[in-house]
Amino acid sequence: MIFYFSATGNCKYVATQIAKVTNDNIMSVVDCVKSNHYTFHMSKNEGIGIVSPTYALGLPIIVAEFLKKLKISADRKPYVYFVATYGTTPGQTGFFADEYMREKGFPIDAKFSVKMPDTWTPVFDLSNKEKVNRINYRAESQIDFLLAQIKSTACGDFMTHKVPRLAAKVCYKIGYESIRKTKHFNVEDTCIGCGLCEKKCPVNAIKMSHGKPVWIKEQCVMCLGCLHRCPKFAIQYGKNTKKHGQYTNDTVKINKIMETERLYLRELRMEDKKELMKVLSNSESMQFYPHPFSEEEVEKWIEWNLDNYKKYKHGLWAVIAKEGDVFVGDCGITMQNIGDKTVPEIGFHIIMEYCKQGFATEAAYACMEYAFNVLQYPEVFSYTTIRNIPSQKVAEKLGMRIYKYFEKNGERQIVQTIMNPKLVEKE
Ligand SMILES: Cc1cc2nc3c(=O)[nH]c(=O)nc-3n(C[C@H](O)[C@H](O)[C@H](O)COP(=O)(O)O)c2cc1C
Ligand code: SF4
Ligand code: SF4
Structure with missing residues (x-):
């Protein structure tokens, strides 16, 4: 137990x-x-x-x-x-x-x-x-x-x-x-009176009064759960909490990896198959691949990434638009062979109807930062067929330059790369 x-x-x-x-x-x-x-x-x-x-x-x-x-x-x-x-x-x-x-x-x-x-x-x-x-x-x-x-x-x-x-x-x-002084709590006008703070308090130390939380001093264990979980960040404690931000470790709930302004990336799961097929089984989205994926191939794709998470602590993740919690595709870092060596590569696949909104660049940029700052890779790569201009443009937006060309699947591939700026600075 x-x-x-x-x-x-x-x-x-x-x-x-x-x-x-x-x-x-x-x-x-x-x-x-x-x-x-x-x-x-x-x-x-x-x-x-x-x-x-x-x-x-x-x-x-x-x-x-x-x-x-x-x-x-x-x-x-x-x-x-x-x-x-x-x-x-x-x-x-x-x-x-x-x-x-x-x-x-x-x-x-x-x-x-x-x-x-x-x-x-x-x-x-x-x-x-x-x-x-x-x-x-x-x-x-x-x-x-x-x-x-x-x-x-x-x-x-x-x-x-x-x-x-x-x-x-x-x-x-x-x-x-x-520090167990509830008088330091204050509620901002952004409070919508949803009552979540009252419901989630582990020790019933909050009662809603006139649509706002009121604290019961004797009961509060000062876990700050109410402050960190308020959907409007309306609860503050003293002067500094506003600028210090909210935090919850939601890894258990959704296996969230990172967040951007409009998106969050979480681990893929088998239940994503239907959504993922909207891009991986779509002939237009997959025009630069040998063929669109069958249902079985999409399942294998998810399994491959579940293995990647275990083996490398990264892989392709689900890209979710925060607004409406919508699955828009995948993006992440996988180990890829670029002819003469195996390197961390940033890849993405965005469902057609969500393309041309900058989601690929936003997600890929966050992955690049993650590769440098969290995984501490000295450089990251991107490779695709020379016909895939949109993908090369995203790599350019990340600051990548051409590294080399090589042949794969009977096609000429272009490899782009960028160095970890922190490691370049040290040198
Ligand atoms: C009231 C309070 C007091 C804390 N005191 C300490 C402390 O003395 N030392 C410390 O390293 N972290 C302290 N922390 C941080 C927590 O122990 C730490 O963030 C912990 O991982 C939170 O776990 P949880 O997310 O499961 O609640 C404190 C947090 C709170 C809310
Ligand atoms: S959780 Fe936040 S928004 Fe909801 S009632 Fe409590 S303070 Fe107000
Ligand atoms: S700090 Fe924790 S114990 Fe105190 S009122 Fe908020 S949620 Fe309840």
């Missing part, structure tokens, strides 16, 4: 990744608290995982209270592990969690930490999406590490960036109380 608390999605993502390798169920602490469910039995071979954010160098009150009340029985001693996600330091979350679990006779065998975007936006700035993506990308190797340890039931304290215990105890006691 993996217990998690997550206001903005970071811990939910980590818990979901752990569940994929352990096959254990994930259990939301909020659901347990709301349904007064604190007694659990662990069957043979079932581990106990606790995944929690760090609040003021310690555990969110809701997690601490839950662990205090938790009652566990087990067929045999389970493997117990704790994971803290954090933005700056996980403080002494592992120590605090262990104190609660030890009292019940289930001391924690392994402790881990994962650095993720810091949702305490009264201080930390999450307005730069590129920076946020980079933090989340770096978190992947930390998650891979803990997955391997948990899978092999490794024991030990693997947490990094901790602070001394005394400092954490003092900060938790004084610091958490001092």
Whole structure:
């Protein structure tokens, strides 16, 4: 059983990744608290995982209270592990969690930490999406590490960036109380009275009054879920949150990779087949390919990309127009052979009716930035047949220059490329 608390999605993502390798169920602490469910039995071979954010160098009150009340029985001693996600330091979350679990006779065998975007936006700035993506990308190797340890039931304290215990105890006691002041919340005129903040608050600390949220100080655990999830970004805390932006880790929900002004890119899934066929099986869209794809070939295309995500952490992603949440095509980075070597290549396929609106350039530009800033590729490429002028024009708009020509499928291909400007600067 993996217990998690997550206001903005970071811990939910980590818990979901752990569940994929352990096959254990994930259990939301909020659901347990709301349904007064604190007694659990662990069957043979079932581990106990606790995944929690760090609040003021310690555990969110809701997690601490839950662990205090938790009652566990087990067929045999389970493997117990704790994971803290954090933005700056996980403080002494592992120590605090262990104190609660030890009292019940289930001391924690392994402790881990994962650095993720810091949702305490009264201080930390999450307005730069590129920076946020980079933090989340770096978190992947930390998650891979803990997955391997948990899978092999490794024991030990693997947490990094901790602070001394005394400092954490003092900060938790004084610091958490001092930030738990709901008087710092204010609601802007953009509030549409949708009530989402009231509905989603994990501890019922918001009541709607005259179409606006009002906070119940004693109940609020200061998770900032209301601020980050408001569809109009109408909730602010103090003076800085407006400029520091909103953040939610929606990776679990939609496997979102990146966002642009009008689009977002998420992982493809098999259910996209029908929409994807609108471009890959369309003879006009596929005029530069040997033939339009059959339904089976589109399925294979999606499977190939699902493999790419696992192997390279990139591939072609679904391109969705934010307005109306419409599937407009695919775009992304795949490894392609350009005659003498295999290189990261930016490709895209946009459904006819959405062409000539700049979507390909907008999505391809975001992919290029992702390739440079997140994946840290030294250069990226684009290749197509010399007949495909629209595609070459998009590459030109990205700043690519001609790299070479080569023969493939009995046709002359043009390869364009651009260097990672950050690496060029360093040289
Ligand atoms: C009230 C509050 C206090 C926080 N305190 C800390 C902290 O002491 N150290 C830290 O590194 N991150 C701190 N954070 C950041 C969160 O621990 C971090 O962003 C976490 O990944 C959020 O997880 P979630 O998205 O699952 O809610 C704090 C966030 C909030 C809302
Ligand atoms: S979620 Fe935002 S827009 Fe909706 S009621 Fe709350 S503050 Fe207003
Ligand atoms: S009122 Fe907002 S900050 Fe407080 S617990 Fe509810 S969602 Fe979290």
